[in-house]
Amino acid sequence: MAYTPAMLESIARVEASRQARLSSTYPRMTPQERDDVLRRFHPDYIAQAAREIRLGVCKGDRTPLELADVLEAPPQIDPATFALQGSDLQTDVLIVGGGGAGASAALMAAQGGASVLLVTKLRFGDANTMMAQGGIQAADQPNDSPVTHYLDVMGGGHFSNNPELVEALVTDAPLVIHWLEQLGVMFDKLPDGSMNTIHGGGTSRKRMHSARDYSGAEIMRVLRDEVRSRSEGIRVLEFNPVVELLTDGQGRVTGAVLLDMETREYKIVHARAVILTTGGGGRLHYQGFPTTNHYGATADGVVLAYRVGGRLAFLHTMQYHPTGVAYPEQIVGQLVTEKVRGLGAQVCNIDGEQFVYPLETRDVEAAAFIRECQDRRTGLMTTTGQPGVWLDSPMINLIHGPGTIEKALPAMVRQFKGFDIDITRQPMLVYPTLHYQNGGIAIQPDGSTGVEGLYVAGEAAGGIHGSNRLMGNSLLDITVFGRRAGAAAAVYAGQHEAGAMTLEHLRAWNREREAAGLTEGRPAPILLPDYTRHIRAVRKEPLVPVSGG
Amino acid sequence: MASVDVETIPVFVMGQRVDVPPSLTILRALEYAGYTLTRGVGCRAGFCGACATVYRLKGDPHLYFALACQTVVRPEMYLAQIPFFPSRRADYRIEDLTAAPAALFTLYPELLRCLACGTCTKACPQGIDVRGYMAAAMRGDIAAVADASFDCIACGLCSARCPVEETQYNVALLARRLYGRYLAKRSEHLTLRVDEIEHGVFREGLAELRALDEASLRSRYDARDIEA
Secondary structure, three states: OOOOHHHHHHHHHHHHHHHHHOOOOOOOOOHHHHHHHHHHHOHHHOHHHEEEOOOOOOOOOEEEHHHHHHHOOOOOOOOOOOOOOOOOEEEEEEEEOOOHHHHHHHHHHHHOOOOEEEEOOOOOOOOHHHHOOOOEEOOOOOOOOHHHHHHHHHHHOOOOOOHHHHHHHHHHHHHHHHHHHHHOOOOOEOOOOOEOOEOOOOOOOOOEEOEOEOHHHHHHHHHHHHHHHOOOOEEEEOOOOEEEEEEOOOOOEEEEEEEOOOOOOEEEEEEEEEEEOOOOOHHHOHHHOOEOOOOOOOOHHHHHHHHOOOOEEOOOOEEEEEEEEOOOHHHOOOEOOOHHHHOOOOEEOOOOOEOOOOOOOHHHHHHHHHHHHHHOOOOEEOOOOOEEEEEOOOHHHHHHOOOHHHHHOHHHHHHHHOOOOOOOOOOEEEEEEEEEEOOEEEOOOOOEOOOOOEEEOHHHEEOOOOOOOOOOHHHHHHHHHHHHHHHHHHHHHHHOOOOOOEOHHHHHHHHHHHHOOOOOOOOOOOOOOOOOOOOOOOOOOOOOOOOOO | OOOOOOOOEEEEEOOEEEEEOOOOEHHHHHHHOOOOOOOOOOOOOOOOOOOEEEEEEOOOOOOEEEEHHHOEOOOOEEEEEOOOOOOOOOOOOHHHOOOOHHHHHHHOHHHHHOOOOOHHHHHOOOOOOHHHHHHHHHOOOHHHHHHHOOOOOOOOHHHHHOOOOOOHHHHHHHHHHHHHHHHOOOOHHHHHHHHHHHOOOOHHHHHHHHHOOHHHHHHHHHHOOOOO
């Protein structure tokens, strides 16, 4: 799996230009250049890859085809035949999703005095949080301030973000870092104890906090351990995703139906409040892109919330991370953290020439890579037809001293080493990969949705990042809004008795589907992508294109 | 069940032979063979530890350990995934502990039974020196355990192979949390900033930005100075 001769030839040109590049970085684009490259090359702007949603409260909104399909889908259960009698589990607050947002919400809801049941599709901690490498932003350095952070977030999101949410995000950020450290998260520090922070794309101050390149994993395993330490207030149920929400028939969410992944039995949960922290939808593979996302990232929460009247925000825009692996084939689409560029690595084309400033915002950077390969034809092409450009990682040790890569990027070194590539000596071939759902269900700063009893936090929520999220604001967002939603849901549960449980919203949904002429469609939430190869046709081909590793 | 148009190699999944393309990872090979995975699969990118796999090669007495998502199949591989391994996790409240060696010994008394046989290190798909950090744990050196175990993804293979039933990865997690909370030097700038936020220092500045129209906000953004 080591590089091919053609690749090595191109790498020689990257090496030849390296010394000169160490003292000369490609300039930033002007605002006009940024707009231009986005319009011409960003996947969000491909008109035929999206369509209008044909029913629900945001009928007429545009979203990727694959997401529109699951948003409009028939329910998993039939309200006419489903026996909704009694409940198997009762709780004040039901949290759906066991990633960083769910764990943060659970801790705060329990602290607020609520009984908590956290259910998750796979294992607790199986989430995109665990896979986040680069870091978490917080304006805690002396030369920085939440005000400066605010400006960066708004600019990164093209000024479309919900300002109230951004204010909450940047104001809570240092508080969250402090909270995580008190729980035992090990952030990278300088010898004097100050945070070893670096730049991310679109930051005007070095405010990226990291834990080597296991930043999300470190946060997730600590939060998970803390939840497990509080088992008297928080129950955790793994391998039990929610397939439908329950309502009182008058718009309030009152519980959920779980599907046990092992026994295939349904369970009914009666809850005073529900928080959806189900993450994003990378496994829907929009436009056939591979993804950095977890196996379970199938947009379940957005589907469930939309069916009970949750409003969508910014679901016309997805984040394509500029540096997904383009080679070797086995790990195509997996994440190469932005921290590599944050530490100084530049991007080069087939001729070893820079063509873009390394830390443009992610949407602009990704669009520039696509332009280089598709339009200017100066990218590389692997034997399997995968385009890519070089990310010149060996520069990092030249800039910061020998051993920096090994210390700051152990996960990346390990991953490539497994395929006989030494990133301390050779660059990585990268290409944009589907990474993040910029939007989601519209929320207020307390995670409420306008649907009574329903809260959303984390990647399933929308509005915080506008149409483009900056690196390091996702680990931040899940903890900030997870905590806020948990606290608010506990207050709500303290003030409201459990409501009636009905499936009226599904009857209404089915009527609306019928009125819109929708009779077909695979039920959603789909729960898992279908990557299984079937020898004999036992069912229809998977709707989801198979790609990525 | 070999396919006609693809070059394949034989591997054995829970005893059954399947023929799969040689370029696939173990995880993709299982799916190629017809399995729909819920256990033994997670992030698919080497970070979550769900797909811990034990395998043998034909004619080779050794046991090998790997993550199914990061390892390419080899001919005559005999595969078994470890879907779930029961392990002991001590119950504690981090705020009630002190970062002293006794915290490790009290919560994980079996720690002191470690034979230093190194089977754990051989089993670790991350290449961590598990025996080394367990030795540090027995010395009560919390900082060393925290540093050496940092890349642990808690797949559980160390524990599964341990002859004296240690749960190494839980000992390591405790050590890291103790280090993060009690031993890491405090960040003065963070303490100061938390205090400022609690006193509402930035409210005015944020309100000012929020009051700007988009054009003014844009020009502020384009004119902002960027730290070198």
